[in-house]
Amino acid sequence: MCALLVTPARQHRDQHRDQRQDRRRDQDRELTVRTLSVPEYQAFLSRNGAASFLQYPSWASVKDLWHSERVGWHYPDGEMEGAGLVLFRQFPGTRKYFAYLPEGPVADWSDPRIDRWLAPLMRHLKAAGAFAVRIGPTPAYRRWDAATAKAATGPGRQISDVLATEVDPVGAALADRLRTRGWKRCGGEDDGDAQPRHVFRVPLAGRSPDELWSGLNQEWRRNVRKAAKAGVETVVGTAADLPAFYRLLRLTEERDGFRLGRSLAYYEQQYAVLNAEEPGRMRLYLGIHQGEILAAHTMVVAGSRVWYQTGASADHRREVRPSNALQWRMMCDAHALGAQEYDMRGVPSTLDPDERSFGLLRWKLGTGGQVVETLGEWETPMDGYANTALYKAFQAYLARR
Structure with missing residues (x-):
C-alpha cells in the first residue's frame, strides 16, 4: 500500500484548522x-x-x-x-x-x-x-500615515476629517460591543481621557537602520546632520540629571503654553520605581552642546515596545537641533533593543497649521510614522x-x- 503523501499546503491547512478549533474551544470556556x-x-x-x-x-x-x-x-x-x-x-x-x-x-x-x-x-x-x-482597550481604531496626514493639512481641518489609511477591524468591532453594553467613551484627549486619544507611532519591526533613516523627511535628516556637525553629544543620563531635565521641562511648558502639573519628585519617583523593577526600564537621554544640557527626553522600555514619554529643551541655541539628535538616537536604541515600534505618545487632532498645537504634530510627522487613533478610554x-x-x-x- 502506498504511503499517503502529505503536501506542505495540506499541512498548512491542517495547522490552521487545528488553531481554529483550539480558539473555538477556548471561547466556549x-x-x-x-x-x-x-x-x-x-x-x-x-x-x-x-x-x-x-x-x-x-x-x-x-x-x-x-x-x-x-x-x-x-x-x-x-x-x-x-x-x-x-x-x-x-x-x-x-x-x-x-x-x-x-x-x-x-x-x-x-x-x-x-x-x-x-x-x-x-x-x-x-x-x-x-x-x-x-x-x-489597546486595539487601534484608525491610522493615517505621515504622507496622508501632511497632505490633508488646512484651515480648520481635523484628522477625523481625513479618510484613514487603515481601519482596524478589531478596534471597530470592539467599540460597537462596548457601546451596546452601556459603556460610554470618555470625552476626548482634552476632555475626559487620562491618556492621549491620538498618538504617533513609528514602526520598527522588519526595518533596518538605513530604512529608518530614509523614512525621515529631508528636514529631519538635515537637522540630525546639523546637530552632529555642531558637536551635539547624545548620552544616557542618570537620576542625578533629573533636576536639569525638570528645569528644561518648566522652560518648555512656559514656551509652548502647556502645563503637565508634575513635580520633580514625581519624575524622581518614576525613575526610581521603574528601574527598580527592571534596570533600564526608564531612561533619561541628554543632548549636550559645549558642555551644556540643551535637551532632555525620557524613554520607557517594556516588553517589545518603547515609548518616548516626555521631552524638554532650552530656549537658546535651538539652531544646533539637539532634540532631533536625541530622537534619532532614541529611535536607533529602540531598534537595537528589538522593539516592534517606537511610540512617541500624544499628538493633537488638529491639522490646522495656524493652531499652536499643530507644531508638535508637524515635528513628529517628520519621522515618517503614523498618527494612530486609539479606542480611547471607556x-x-x-x-x-x-x-x-x-x-x-x-x-x-x-x-x-
Missing part, C-alpha cells in the same frame, strides 16, 4: 477573575510583550495616591488568559472607589464573547467597593450607580481635576 501575586502577574506580562508600561506593577508605585490590585482571568483548569493592573481612587468621604485600568487590561479583545471578560471583572471590582470602572458605573449623586459628584470631581 468560561473565565473567572482573581487577585494575582506580583510574580504571577510579571510572569504573564513576560509572555505578552505588547502590554503597555502603564500595566506594569511599577506603575502602581508611581501613582501613589491610588491603591492597586493585579487581577487575572483564568479558565477552570487554572490556565491564565488575561491580566490587568487596577488602580483604585477613593472618593472623598466615602468607602467607595473609582477603578481604573490605564491602557488595559491585557486581554483578547478580538474575542466576540466580550462578556466572558467584562462580567467577571465587574463582579470582582464591585466586591472590592468600586462604583465605576474605566478601561483603556467608562461605566456599576449596577445601581448610574444615576446616583455619588457617580455624578465623581464625574464633576474628575472634570475639576
Whole structure:
C-alpha cells in the first residue's frame, strides 16, 4: 500500500484548522477573575510583550495616591488568559472607589464573547467597593500615515476629517460591543481621557537602520546632520540629571503654553520605581552642546515596545537641533533593543497649521510614522450607580481635576 503523501499546503491547512478549533474551544470556556501575586502577574506580562508600561506593577508605585490590585482571568483548569493592573481612587468621604485600568487590561479583545471578560471583572471590582470602572482597550481604531496626514493639512481641518489609511477591524468591532453594553467613551484627549486619544507611532519591526533613516523627511535628516556637525553629544543620563531635565521641562511648558502639573519628585519617583523593577526600564537621554544640557527626553522600555514619554529643551541655541539628535538616537536604541515600534505618545487632532498645537504634530510627522487613533478610554458605573449623586459628584470631581 502506498504511503499517503502529505503536501506542505495540506499541512498548512491542517495547522490552521487545528488553531481554529483550539480558539473555538477556548471561547466556549468560561473565565473567572482573581487577585494575582506580583510574580504571577510579571510572569504573564513576560509572555505578552505588547502590554503597555502603564500595566506594569511599577506603575502602581508611581501613582501613589491610588491603591492597586493585579487581577487575572483564568479558565477552570487554572490556565491564565488575561491580566490587568487596577488602580483604585477613593472618593472623598466615602468607602467607595473609582477603578481604573490605564491602557488595559491585557486581554483578547478580538474575542466576540466580550462578556466572558467584562462580567467577571465587574463582579470582582464591585466586591472590592468600586462604583465605576474605566478601561483603556489597546486595539487601534484608525491610522493615517505621515504622507496622508501632511497632505490633508488646512484651515480648520481635523484628522477625523481625513479618510484613514487603515481601519482596524478589531478596534471597530470592539467599540460597537462596548457601546451596546452601556459603556460610554470618555470625552476626548482634552476632555475626559487620562491618556492621549491620538498618538504617533513609528514602526520598527522588519526595518533596518538605513530604512529608518530614509523614512525621515529631508528636514529631519538635515537637522540630525546639523546637530552632529555642531558637536551635539547624545548620552544616557542618570537620576542625578533629573533636576536639569525638570528645569528644561518648566522652560518648555512656559514656551509652548502647556502645563503637565508634575513635580520633580514625581519624575524622581518614576525613575526610581521603574528601574527598580527592571534596570533600564526608564531612561533619561541628554543632548549636550559645549558642555551644556540643551535637551532632555525620557524613554520607557517594556516588553517589545518603547515609548518616548516626555521631552524638554532650552530656549537658546535651538539652531544646533539637539532634540532631533536625541530622537534619532532614541529611535536607533529602540531598534537595537528589538522593539516592534517606537511610540512617541500624544499628538493633537488638529491639522490646522495656524493652531499652536499643530507644531508638535508637524515635528513628529517628520519621522515618517503614523498618527494612530486609539479606542480611547471607556467608562461605566456599576449596577445601581448610574444615576446616583455619588457617580455624578465623581464625574464633576474628575472634570475639576
